[in-house]
Amino acid sequence: MALIVQKYGGTSVKDVDRIRNVAQRIKQTVDEGHQVAVVVSARGGVTNELVTRARELAQTSDPKGQPDDREMDMLLACGEQETIALTAIALHALGIPAISRLGSQAGFKTDTAHTRARIREITGGDIPDQLAAGKVVIVAGFQGLSDDGEITTMGRGGSDLSAVALAAGLKADLCQIYTDVEGVYTADPRVVPNARKIEEISYEEMLELASMGSKVMQARAVEFAQKHDVVFEVRSSFNHNPGTIVKSEAPSMEDVVVSGVALDKNQAKIAVSDLPDKPGSAAKVFKALGDANVIVDMIVQNIGRGGAANLTFTVSKDDVHRAVEAVEKVLSEMGGGAANYVGDIAKVSIVGVGMRSHAGVAATLFSILADHEVNIQMISTSEIRISVAIDLADADKAAQAVHDGFELDQ
Amino acid sequence: MALIVQKYGGTSVKDVDRIRNVAQRIKQTVDEGHQVAVVVSARGGVTNELVTRARELAQTSDPKGQPDDREMDMLLACGEQETIALTAIALHALGIPAISRLGSQAGFKTDTAHTRARIREITGGDIPDQLAAGKVVIVAGFQGLSDDGEITTMGRGGSDLSAVALAAGLKADLCQIYTDVEGVYTADPRVVPNARKIEEISYEEMLELASMGSKVMQARAVEFAQKHDVVFEVRSSFNHNPGTIVKSEAPSMEDVVVSGVALDKNQAKIAVSDLPDKPGSAAKVFKALGDANVIVDMIVQNIGRGGAANLTFTVSKDDVHRAVEAVEKVLSEMGGGAANYVGDIAKVSIVGVGMRSHAGVAATLFSILADHEVNIQMISTSEIRISVAIDLADADKAAQAVHDGFELDQ
Numbered sequence: 057m058a059l060i061v062q063k064y065g066g067t068s069v070k071d072v073d074r075i076r077n078v079a080q081r082i083k084q085t086v087d088e089g090h091q092v093a094v095v096v097s098a099r100g101g102v103t104n105e106l107v108t109r110a111r112e113l114a115q116t117s118d119p120k121g122q123p124d125d126r127e128m129d130m131l132l133a134c135g136e137q138e139t140i141a142l143t144a145i146a147l148h149a150l151g152i153p154a155i156s157r158l159g160s161q162a163g164f165k166t167d168t169a170h171t172r173a174r175i176r177e178i179t180g181g182d183i184p185d186q187l188a189a190g191k192v193v194i195v196a197g198f199q200g201l202s203d204d205g206e207i208t209t210m211g212r213g214g215s216d217l218s219a220v221a222l223a224a225g226l227k228a229d230l231c232q233i234y235t236d237v238e239g240v241y242t243a244d245p246r247v248v249p250n251a252r253k254i255e256e257i258s259y260e261e262m263l264e265l266a267s268m269g270s271k272v273m274q275a276r277a278v279e280f281a282q283k284h285d286v287v288f289e290v291r292s293s294f295n296h297n298p299g300t301i302v303k304s305e306a307p308s309m310e311d312v313v314v315s316g317v318a319l320d321k322n323q324a325k326i327a328v329s330d331l332p333d334k335p336g337s338a339a340k341v342f343k344a345l346g347d348a349n350v351i352v353d354m355i356v357q358n359i360g361r362g363g364a365a366n367l368t369f370t371v372s373k374d375d376v377h378r379a380v381e382a383v384e385k386v387l388s389e390m391g392g393g394a395a396n397y398v399g400d401i402a403k404v405s406i407v408g409v410g411m412r413s414h415a416g417v418a419a420t421l422f423s424i425l426a427d428h429e430v431n432i433q434m435i436s437t438s439e440i441r442i443s444v445a446i447d448l449a450d451a452d453k454a455a456q457a458v459h460d461g462f463e464l465d466q
Numbered sequence: 467m468a469l470i471v472q473k474y475g476g477t478s479v480k481d482v483d484r485i486r487n488v489a490q491r492i493k494q495t496v497d498e499g500h501q502v503a504v505v506v507s508a509r510g511g512v513t514n515e516l517v518t519r520a521r522e523l524a525q526t527s528d529p530k531g532q533p534d535d536r537e538m539d540m541l542l543a544c545g546e547q548e549t550i551a552l553t554a555i556a557l558h559a560l561g562i563p564a565i566s567r568l569g570s571q572a573g574f575k576t577d578t579a580h581t582r583a584r585i586r587e588i589t590g591g592d593i594p595d596q597l598a599a600g601k602v603v604i605v606a607g608f609q610g611l612s613d614d615g616e617i618t619t620m621g622r623g624g625s626d627l628s629a630v631a632l633a634a635g636l637k638a639d640l641c642q643i644y645t646d647v648e649g650v651y652t653a654d655p656r657v658v659p660n661a662r663k664i665e666e667i668s669y670e671e672m673l674e675l676a677s678m679g680s681k682v683m684q685a686r687a688v689e690f691a692q693k694h695d696v697v698f699e700v701r702s703s704f705n706h707n708p709g710t711i712v713k714s715e716a717p718s719m720e721d722v723v724v725s726g727v728a729l730d731k732n733q734a735k736i737a738v739s740d741l742p743d744k745p746g747s748a749a750k751v752f753k754a755l756g757d758a759n760v761i762v763d764m765i766v767q768n769i770g771r772g773g774a775a776n777l778t779f780t781v782s783k784d785d786v787h788r789a790v791e792a793v794e795k796v797l798s799e800m801g802g803g804a805a806n807y808v809g810d811i812a813k814v815s816i817v818g819v820g821m822r823s824h825a826g827v828a829a830t831l832f833s834i835l836a837d838h839e840v841n842i843q844m845i846s847t848s849e850i851r852i853s854v855a856i857d858l859a860d861a862d863k864a865a866q867a868v869h870d871g872f873e874l875d876q
Binding site: 121131156 | 486538550551560
């Protein structure tokens, strides 16, 4: 008998039929003799509906009005509260004893940063007792209780974090993240049709792939799992195929040089020209971007005419306007230079812990791209990742070529 | 400066526009210099949607399956949680400081009877502090927290009860129940077009009128108000007309003999024939009905052929099937008699605390009905009410005639 934490996302509990399906899966796990604690998200679409209503009201008199963070948490926590109760009722109908638990009742203690709370501690409340009494416990993901006794939520992807944290808190044997994809793939199958599901992957690789836009899971949940050594499996709630196990790096993983290819088509390039050539100019630009909450990804700097520097960097498309505005403001304070949106780009990355011990990976990547006449505009690397910025029009071709070139379908 | 508790029902907070309207009303009260605590219901329709989903799931394998009461409370409490947050956000947009509070946070302590919890105590939580700090406090109606730390709900009309109880707990100066009618009328204006809004009414009269089918408010809320001497006003959230003040009986109220005419078209008549003429036979029948949760309204007993008794009684139409079943079962145990559904009837009642000190009211009622050729089938009375069961086809005509006969339009 194992203690298993299962997490079902919004698409898996979207309506009554899907909730029945989830209840059947839980029953199966119970029938196999396991103890099961379940974390569920809000029904797909519900959170967005609630956000829309809140925004409409907040903008009654000011088109830029934003709803209060505390009230948003009060509001959004309803979504999961609904699904835990419905899931428990669905289990009862199958003859499985079950009880729902709010984040507060499950002892998810967080800080007071509403809408983006961080977990301080998971006490688990009476969940161990309920499990011991033979009940399935259905826990509301995404939500917790602050020291002030207020409902908090953990931001997008918070339910994954809840599941991993609950697995850590309960010292579960296994944590299963059920979602609408079958696992982690060597590339996005919609772009690279011969992409292959990866059996096992390290936290580091998962993090690099996730942050590159293969949005299987939010980075925070993976980081938490890594920190607390929670082994978890990403798998589909729509079939019974095994998914991808995510765990600490194992020696065997290094045999595989490249685990996957990530493609991010949501990047834009901004050029700063004629930046005054004084110490700290670039630092001021990036500080201004940071203050404006813009995450800068790749950066290239080179000296232009007359000693003035040119800077080129990429940001998420959504941040372009904010980024240009922030940079122009700081440039005018420094007395020189101009910031311009150059265009959209794609970023192709290869990820693999094996890169640490294998030389020549970058060279192989570059030659594959050259063979396919893909021009590299920028390059960035981490210990286990190499990324290149390329023309958006070349994105799919490049991803397929790199996937083939590194033989990831095998 | 007064402390006012306002309650807005589901139709008043049905959508974003209505919530804006409610926020405007609250702002007005604040601008007049008052402290305001607000109780809101779930958005109109939301509770029914949630109940539908829960029932569908509960009936997955058994068409008679009912969802667990505790899980229903977890589920239904979401409805009010949504509206408190949205109402607070709407107030912020108007520049009014406001904070939402769950039933649990507002210190609504209840027993553990899920879906029909009774209030034990209202501590008010930090509401007095929030009010003193200049904030409007928006409290989730209908819900509380049991001694076990579980969310409970108080059943249909629970938000009215929450409002009255909160007014008692905070020692508010006034409690306003905003609803979709303008107050308590001398009769249902849809049936009696010249019905008049009553300015002031006693708790007892309100209770008799409410229980007679003029569904302005649930009896429990009125009873609570009476017990704790909470003066409240029933008024419309769609205009600014004054409503009806409900309070303890005042001497002046006795000048008015009849305050209103109530009409209940939802009654059915059941006849029990040939009941064995033994002591306790009738008692056994009514005990069986009580055990089956059937509320019996009017009763007539007369001795039939051969000493066997005939019983006739009225129940709510919804309970006919259950009532006949329960009586047939006990009759077969007693070895005799038959129970039959006779037909639907209407009940017309006149209500007024003045009846206590005025003779001849019943005679006047009977002669009005006789003048209009309405046949009286059954009669029941209380200290401040006289009710007659009549043919359903005569219902509207009778209500109008009684209203005119007692000159209630003046």
